Amino acid sequence: xxxxxxxxxxxxxxxxxxxxxxxxxxxxxxxxxxxxxxxxxxxxxxxxxxxxxxxxxxxxxxxxxxxxxxxxxxxxxxxxxxxxxxxxxxxxxxxxxxxxxxxxxxxxxxxxxxxxxxxxxxxxxxxxxxxxxxxxxxxxxxxxxxxxxxxxxxxxxxxxxxxxxxxxxxxxxxxxxxxxxxxxxxxxxxxxxxxxxxxxxxxxxxxxxxxxxxxxxxxxxxxxxxxxxxxxxxxxxxxxxxxxxxxxxxxxxxxxxxxxxxxxxxxxxxxxxxxxxxxxxxxxxxxxxxxxxxxxxxxxxxxxxxxxxxxxxxxxxxxxxxxxxxxxxxxxxxxxxxxxxxxxxxxxxxxxxxxxxxxxxxxxxxxxxxxxxxxxxxxxxxxxxxxxxxxxxxxxxxxxxxxxxxxxxxxxxxxxxxxxxxxxxxxxxxxxxx
Numbered sequence: 001x002x003x004x005x006x007x008x009x010x011x012x013x014x015x016x017x018x019x020x021x022x023x024x025x026x027x028x029x030x031x032x033x034x035x036x037x038x039x040x041x042x043x044x045x046x047x048x049x050x051x052x053x054x055x056x057x058x059x060x061x062x063x064x065x066x067x068x069x070x071x072x073x074x075x076x077x078x079x080x081x082x083x084x085x086x087x088x089x090x091x092x093x094x095x096x097x098x099x100x101x102x103x104x105x106x107x108x109x110x111x112x113x114x115x116x117x118x119x120x121x122x123x124x125x126x127x128x129x130x131x132x133x134x135x136x137x138x139x140x141x142x143x144x145x146x147x148x149x150x151x152x153x154x155x156x157x158x159x160x161x162x163x164x165x166x167x168x169x170x171x172x173x174x175x176x177x178x179x180x181x182x183x184x185x186x187x188x189x190x191x192x193x194x195x196x197x198x199x200x201x202x203x204x205x206x207x208x209x210x211x212x213x214x215x216x217x218x219x220x221x222x223x224x225x226x227x228x229x230x231x232x233x234x235x236x237x238x239x240x241x242x243x244x245x246x247x248x249x250x251x252x253x254x255x256x257x258x259x260x261x262x263x264x265x266x267x268x269x270x271x272x273x274x275x276x277x278x279x280x281x282x283x284x285x286x287x288x289x290x291x292x293x294x295x296x297x298x299x300x301x302x303x304x305x306x307x308x309x310x311x312x313x314x315x316x317x318x319x320x321x322x323x324x325x326x327x328x329x330x331x332x333x334x335x336x337x338x339x340x341x342x343x344x345x346x347x348x349x350x351x352x353x354x355x356x357x358x359x360x361x362x363x364x365x366x367x368x369x370x371x372x373x374x375x376x377x378x379x380x381x382x383x384x385x386x387x388x389x390x391x392x393x394x395x396x397x398x399x400x401x402x403x404x405x406x407x408x409x410x411x412x413x414x415x416x417x418x419x420x421x422x423x424x425x426x427x428x429x430x431x432x433x434x
Contacts, residue, residue, distance in 0.1 A: 005249075009209020011094065012245040018059035020093045023086045026052040030080035030090035031070065035318045039331040040067055040073040057097040071098035073327045075319035076236060078290045092240045099203035107206070114204035120428075121162065121198060122191040127425035129165035130415035131408040137172070138415070141165050146222050150186075153223035158260065160189030161231035164356045166429075167214040169388035173377040174230065174260065176386045180274050181267055186222050193218055197237040199327030212242035220254035228260035232291045232320045232355060235259050261354075264295035271304045275383040281349040283379065285310070286339070286358055290320040297425030298376055299356055305383035311348050315339045322361035336362065344370050352376035363393040401426050 003011075028047020037043055042050070045066045053067025063071075103110040124263045129138060141160055158178065164280050178185050186396035196212035199205075216238075219227050238257050247253050264271070281287040283302060287295045295317075302310055315338050321327050325332040343351050351366065353359040353375050366373035374390075381388060395404045404426050405412070405419060412422055 003272060005213045006206035006210050008215070008249055009245055010205045012209070012248055013099075013205040016245070017096055019099065020088050020096075021055040021058040023088055024051060024053060024055045024093070025086060027085075029085075030088075030094070033079045033083045034070070035072075035077055035079060035316065036073045036075055036328070037070065039328050040069055042070060042275075045070075051268065054094060054097045057100050057112055058093070060100065063097070063101060067097070068090065068101045070094065071101055075324040076233075076290050076326075077318045077320070078292065079344070081292075089240060091236075095201075096241075099200060099205065100200075101203075103203045107204075110203040110205075111207060114199035114202035114207050117198040118194070122194075124425055124428055125162050125166055125191050127390075127417060127421060128429055129168065130417050131395070131411050131422060131425075132168045133165065133415075135414055137168070138165070140175070140337050141168075141171055141187060141421055142186045142192070145218075146186065153225075154186045155184040155224065156226045156228050156263070157219055157222045157224045157255075158185050158187045158189075158228050159160075159193070159219060159230070159234065159257075160187060161229070161234040162189070162191045162194055164230050165190070165306040165376070167356045167359050167390070167392045169390050169392075170359065170375050170377055173375075173381050173386065174271065176388070177264065177271070177377070177380060177384070179182065180384060180386075181264075181270055184223070186226075188219055188222070195231075195234040195237040197233050200237065200241055208241070209245065212238070213246060216242065216246055216254065217377045225255060226263075227255045227257045228263050229257060230260055230356075232259070232288065232294070233324070235291055236320065244291040259291050259294050259297070261291075261294045261297040261301070265300040268300050268304050271301070271380075275304060276385045277383055279305050279379055280307045280309050280381045281379070282347060283350045283352050283376075284313045284343050284346065284348045285376065286351055286353045286373075287317045287361070288319055288321055288355060289317045289359065294309055295354070298352075301380060302352070302376060305379055308379060308383070311346050313339065313342045313346060315342055315347075321355040323357040336365070340369065350374050350379065352379060360392060360396075364396045367397070395426075396430060399430075401431070404430070 026048050028051050031047035033048050050066045050070055053064035057063035057067060074094045076091055078091055084090055160171055193215045194211050196208040199207040199211060243253050302308055316335060348371050351371055351373050359375050363373050398404050401423060405422055
């Protein structure tokens with residue numbers, strides 16, 4: 001490839017945008033399927049006009065106010081996927097249009113916005129993970145390079161992404177379960193192996209390509225045929241954004257990427273045979289619809305736990321995870337309140353989260369209500385006889401920053417985190433400015 005990765009990726013995004021704009025008939029089917037139009041105040045907008053505005057954004061136009069609004073409130077739920085009769089992925093189309101709309105081709109502004117977003121996330125992820133995890137476990141969760149002593153490639157690489165180590169019990173439980181299933185795996189992740197989603201959202205396609213291509217290369221070094229993702233944002237970013245463009249440049253991709261939830265669910269029979277304890281709980285699930293089959297996979301996994309009764313709760317399900325709902329905070333609060341009310345009415349013991357951002361969002365909201373909030377992997381672990389303390393929840397319940405620092409001192413010392421750095425991160429995490 002003669003041009004740079006950044007230049008190629010930018011050109012690829014432009015070409016893919018132009019192809020979708022040409023293929024789009026502005027029928028509005030994707031808009032009609034979207035659960036965000038009403039909450040965003042677009043319920044009376046003409047679907048055909050809005051999708052026409054999206055197509056205009058893709059070719060460098062100004063679009064329409066309704067099209068820009070729709071792109072900004074997209075939570076990635078994926079209900080639009082499958083509605084297009086012309087081979088377009090509407091989720092990718094709308095989110096790519098959002099990137100074009102945010103900075104109107106101003107590369108410097110897009111680059112600055114992407115850098116701000118990534119540096120804020122990376123700082124929090126690095127510090128918060130080091131307040132929870134020993135240096136050994138940090139290395140285990142971000143094993144960046146293949147083990148030179150390994151004689152043959154692993155069966156899979158588990159890609160943790162940047163943020164899940166902020167809730168370390170979740171990712172450690174994943175590794176515990178992989179160990180029990182005797183899966184041959186390696187781990188890659190951390191902020192040095194980012195998927196590029198924050199740069200993509202900012203419209204900085206050059207940095208998106210550079211970051212994602214570097215991570216793809218690191219993952220490929222393990223020579224495993226399959227990479228397993230935890231984070232749904234990462235899964236979407238790689239499979240819908242980065243890997244298709246990477247394949248253009250390299251005539252294919254070096255691995256298949258799939259959600260680890262589906263991988264584990266395919267091994268449910270073996271997992272069931274490993275269960276040691278009954279878990280007598282009525283459990284509802286805090287669902288997210290973005291990854292097809294993922295929530296069914298979680299239900300399959302919960303079904304391996306003896307004694308556990310699953311309870312379906314009829315509430316709207318939207319978004320990739322909690323962090324995708326930021327554009328409409330009032331709507332997000334209303335959804336949570338409605339879900340909590342239904343869970344209480346159903347006499348549920350446990351509301352189980354799936355993804356890390358959702359868990360960070362509501363893990364302490366079970367305090368003072370009739371049910372607890374756990375991550376679903378804690379229930380799998382209970383059946384297997386594995387306990388991992390929810391350290392994020394423990395800190396969040398302390399509320400006072402000085403108490404959080406006192407609680408974190410052993411790991412701060414082990415990871416050489418000074419008090420001022422810890423305080424700044426804890427303030428940003430638990431008491432952000434409003």
